[in-house]
Amino acid sequence: MRQTSTVVFCAIDTIVPLRGKTPAGFEEFGAKLDHAGIPIVWVTTRSRAQMDEPRRKFGHQHPFIGEDGSGVFLPEDYFHLRPAKTVRLGRFTCVPIAEVQPAAFEALESLSEDTAVSTVPLRSLAPRELEQNLGLPGREAEAARQRDFDELFFFAGATQPDIDRFAGEALSRKLALRQHGVLWSLAVGADLRQCIRDLSKLYDRALRAHANILGIATPAESEGFLSVCDRSLLLAKPDFDSVSALESPSKAKVLPFNAPNLWELVLEGVTSKG
Numbered sequence: 627m628r629q630t631s632t633v634v635f636c637a638i639d640t641i642v643p644l645r646g647k648t649p650a651g652f653e654e655f656g657a658k659l660d661h662a663g664i665p666i667v668w669v670t671t672r673s674r675a676q677m678d679e680p681r682r683k684f685g686h687q688h689p690f691i692g693e694d695g696s697g698v699f700l701p702e703d704y705f706h707l708r709p710a711k712t713v714r715l716g717r718f719t720c721v722p723i724a725e726v727q728p729a730a731f732e733a734l735e736s737l738s739e740d741t742a743v744s745t746v747p748l749r750s751l752a753p754r755e756l757e758q759n760l761g762l763p764g765r766e767a768e769a770a771r772q773r774d775f776d777e778l779f780f781f782a783g784a785t786q787p788d789i790d791r792f793a794g795e796a797l798s799r800k801l802a803l804r805q806h807g808v809l810w811s812l813a814v815g816a817d818l819r820q821c822i823r824d825l826s827k828l829y830d831r832a833l834r835a836h837a838n839i840l841g842i843a844t845p846a847e848s849e850g851f852l853s854v855c856d857r858s859l860l861l862a863k864p865d866f867d868s869v870s871a872l873e874s875p876s877k878a879k880v881l882p883f884n885a886p887n888l889w890e891l892v893l894e895g896v897t898s899k900g
Contacts (some may be wrong), residue, residue, distance in 0.1 A: 627665075627706075627832050627833065628662050628663035628703075629663070629833060629835070630662075630663050630833065630837055631663065631835075631837060631838060631840050632652065632664050632837060632839075632840055632896065633664070633665050633667065633829050633837045633838070633839055634659065634665065634666040634667065634840050634841075634842060634896055635666075635667045635668055635669055635691075635839060635840070635841045635842070635855065636667070636668055636669065636833040636841075636842040636843070637669045637670070637823060637841075637842065637843035637844065637847035637848075637851060638668045638669065638670055638680070639671055639672065639847060640844045640847060640861075641844075641861075642684070642775060643837045644676075644762065644766070645761075645762075649888055650886075650889075651887070651888060651889030651890065652888070652889055653684050653685075653900055654696040654889065655892060655893055656684055656685065656686065657888035658893055659893075659896070660685075660687075662897070663776055664897075665688045665689075665692065665829070666686070666688055667688055667689050667691065667825060668681075668686060668688070668690040668691070668783060669690070669691045669818070669843075669847075669851065670690060670691065670692055670693075671693065671694045671806060671811070672692060672770070673692065673693060673769060673770060673772050673773050673774065674692055674693075674715060674716060674718065674768045674772070674774055674844075675697060675768075675769035675770075675772040676766075676770055677690060678769075679698075682683070682821065682876060684834075686699060686700070688704070689701065689704060689817055691818065691821045691822070691825070692774070692775075693724070693773060693774065693775045693776045693816065694802070694813065695724075695802070695811065695814050695817050695818030695819070695820070695821045695850070696722070696723055696724035696774070696775030696776050696814045696816040696821075697715075697720045697721060697722045697723055697724065697774065697775055697821070698720065698721040698723070698821050698825050698841060699715070699718040699719075699720050700712075700719045700720065701717075701718065701719065701843040702718075702719070702754050703716060703721075705831075706832065707831065707832070708827060709721050709824075710849060713726065714773050717742075718792060720774070721738075721821075721823075721824055721825070721828075722775070722777065722802070723815060723816060723817050723820050723821050724775040724802070724814055724815040724816040725775070725811040725813075725815050725819075726774060726775055727773060727774060727775060727777070729775075729814045730746065730775060730776050730777040730812050730813050730814055732776045732779045732884075733777075733801055733812060733814050734747060734779060734812050736800070737792065737799065737812070738748065738792075738797060738798060740795065741791055742791050742828075743781065743784050743786075743788045743789070743791065743792040743797050744781065744782040744783060744784065745779045745780070745781055745782065745810075745882050746780055746781075746782050747777055747778065747779045747781055748770070748777075748778040748779060748809075749771055749802055750758075751771075752855055753767070753768070756768070756771060757900050759780070760814070761813060765867070765888070773833070775814075775816065776802070776811045776812060776813035776816060777811065777812050777813070778809055778810070778811050778813070779810055779811075780809055780810065781810070784815070784839060785885065796812065800816060801813070802814070802815065802816035802817070806818070807842070814860065818850045819850060819851075819853075819854045822851070822854050822855070823854065826839055831843070834879070837862055838856040839855045839856045839857075840855060840856065840857045840858070840859065840895075841852070841854075841855030842858075842859045842861065842896075843858070843859075843860065844861050844862065844883065844890065845859070845860065845862055846859070848860060848878075850859055852878055855895070858878035858879070858891060859878065859879050859881055859892055859895045859896075860878040860879070860880045860881065861881055861888070861892075862881070862882070863881050863882075863883050863884060864882065864884070864885055879895055881895065
């Protein structure tokens with residue numbers, strides 16, 4: 627691994643959508659970081675199976691954090707020294723933060739029963755139902771529900787007070803419950819901040835020096851993320867209200883998400899000392 631003073635953590639779900647185009651310049655941005663020896667770690671809510679295609683398409687060869695802070699996925703032999711606590715998941719060595727399945731599925735069943743709030747896990751759906759609920763074709767829909775840690779589900783006929791009661795009980799049980807539009811995810815022990823801290827320590831050990839952490843995210847993905855970074859770049863649209871949407875506004879430099887030269891601006895932000 628080449629010496630670097632910076633490691634970039636980039637939330638990619640908005641930048642690399644499941645459907646639609648990635649903003650022009652993102653692929654070149656990643657290539658320039660690779661050329662400069664600056665690692666870029668992808669942060670996503672997606673499953674390991676969902677990451678194969680975008681990683682191949684954009685030539686991403688660095689670690690990624692999957693399933694909303696459930697685990698750190700390391701490519702084969704990425705670090706010379708292997709972390710103490712790992713599990714093997716497909717082609718990756720994974721540093722688990724959450725408990726592996728079926729822990730989340732069992733926790734969801736118990737929580738649903740104890741609160742009398744009906745939930746429908748994606749794993750229970752027939753292939754056609756899965757495609758209809760996710761709006762994705764067969765292979766992509768299957769990849770979305772192949773989870774190593776968290777459980778994706780939706781509520782069945784629940785009122786807002788029902789959902790609030792469900793969420794309150796999840797909090798009391800220290801379960802990670804997150805909403806993704808009409809879908810929700812539940813994990814036992816997921817913690818995005820801890821993923822970033824643990825991976826940062828691995829980089830520091832490999833580099834034998836402390837590397838500053840620079841976070842890149844849109845406002846929708848900044849919660850639980852940018853607050854643990856040394857520096858931050860927030861990619862926001864013109865109507866963005868930084869005071870209400872960002873945890874630590876003073877730490878972030880806001881860049882216009884719709885700018886035609888966005889990734890040139892981001893690259894300047896990464897390589898600058900300010």
